[in-house]
Amino acid sequence: MSEKKRGNTSLQQMMESFEEACRSADLKLTHQRLEIYRELATATDHPCAETLHRRLLKHMPTLSLDTVYRTLATFAQHHLVKKVQTVDSQARFEAEMSQHHHVICDSCKEIMDFQWGSFDAFSVPGDIEQWGSITNKNVTIHGTCRKCQATQQEVKQT
Amino acid sequence: MSEKKRGNTSLQQMMESFEEACRSADLKLTHQRLEIYRELATATDHPCAETLHRRLLKHMPTLSLDTVYRTLATFAQHHLVKKVQTVDSQARFEAEMSQHHHVICDSCKEIMDFQWGSFDAFSVPGDIEQWGSITNKNVTIHGTCRKCQATQQEVKQT
DNA sequence: ACCTCTTTAAGAATAATTCTTATTTACATA
DNA sequence: TATGTAAATAAGAATTATTCTTAAAGAGGT
Ligand SMILES: [Mn+2]
Ligand SMILES: [Mn+2]
Ligand SMILES: [Zn+2]
Ligand SMILES: [Zn+2]
Numbered sequence: 001m002s003e004k005k006r007g008n009t010s011l012q013q014m015m016e017s018f019e020e021a022c023r024s025a026d027l028k029l030t031h032q033r034l035e036i037y038r039e040l041a042t043a044t045d046h047p048c049a050e051t052l053h054r055r056l057l058k059h060m061p062t063l064s065l066d067t068v069y070r071t072l073a074t075f076a077q078h079h080l081v082k083k084v085q086t087v088d089s090q091a092r093f094e095a096e097m098s099q100h101h102h103v104i105c106d107s108c109k110e111i112m113d114f115q116w117g118s119f120d121a122f123s124v125p126g127d128i129e130q131w132g133s134i135t136n137k138n139v140t141i142h143g144t145c146r147k148c149q150a151t152q153q154e155v156k157q158t
Numbered sequence: 159m160s161e162k163k164r165g166n167t168s169l170q171q172m173m174e175s176f177e178e179a180c181r182s183a184d185l186k187l188t189h190q191r192l193e194i195y196r197e198l199a200t201a202t203d204h205p206c207a208e209t210l211h212r213r214l215l216k217h218m219p220t221l222s223l224d225t226v227y228r229t230l231a232t233f234a235q236h237h238l239v240k241k242v243q244t245v246d247s248q249a250r251f252e253a254e255m256s257q258h259h260h261v262i263c264d265s266c267k268e269i270m271d272f273q274w275g276s277f278d279a280f281s282v283p284g285d286i287e288q289w290g291s292i293t294n295k296n297v298t299i300h301g302t303c304r305k306c307q308a309t310q311q312e313v314k315q316t
Numbered sequence: 317a318c319c320t321c322t323t324t325a326a327g328a329a330t331a332a333t334t335c336t337t338a339t340t341t342a343c344a345t346a
Numbered sequence: 347t348a349t350g351t352a353a354a355t356a357a358g359a360a361t362t363a364t365t366c367t368t369a370a371a372g373a374g375g376t
Pocket of ligand 3: 105147
């Protein structure tokens, strides 16, 4: 039971369906791809390419940052990972492909997942259905997380 | 009645409250600031800095791109404009500060506003209220707009 | 009109990402 | 298991988006 919590899907399962997806998309199963995917799949913080690279360097000292970028782009094209939309300049990524939403702390930039089934079941306003064909709808909540609230409190007291 | 549609607020009104806000924030009312704000306020497409610059060059041939970036950053700090969150590398902006949501065409990158009062009235899942203090919640819908659907149809037939 | 501080334009610099190329590797096949 | 070949990687150069530096221009108060 020492595996990271990842919704209901275990890392093992994710790795297996990842390998399967690569094979059927004719993507070679390189050490780099496997490790980059694994690192992202175990991360819960929606890391940017650089963060991912920094983490991976510990066990793969020759991994290039370019490979991380290139690989993430390839994965995204094949819908194996998602680029997360943010207001910041560095792109951030996630391996969690199932429907979920984000809370973002505007102070520390932490992005957390959450579920909102009753929203998912909601149907969009009528005029939007005219607009075109919709592939997905997501909520982003912005605010300040507890940790940052505490920190800002301390600063005030200084 | 020839003014651009801007929700219910007219451009005149926006310009007036903009000038008022600048004065009370001790921001000098320069020609550049007025024109950049006006251009963004009349745009309905959430332009990036470069697009805005290109449009403004027609009437202000010496305006520098740096000024557009710097000015938008200043405006954003003072909550006079908003940076829109996207998955693309170029930042996009809007002057519409009232609560609204976005539909984004993944093909042509067009961003359209829409209202969703019943969503706004919805309260967020309980576990999120524990997370920290929330400043806003917004929906982003992704899909393909009618125009792009039509174009893709043509391509198929070729 | 003049002073002072802010803002601007221009170009240099930086940050994030992508491209080029020589080398290495995965994996299909013999 | 060895070999051939296309795909992928590492390294560094290049590009794109944005920010910084500095000298000159302008806003707004007196
Ligand atoms: Mn997520
Ligand atoms: Mn908008
Ligand atoms: Zn935080
Ligand atoms: Zn479109």
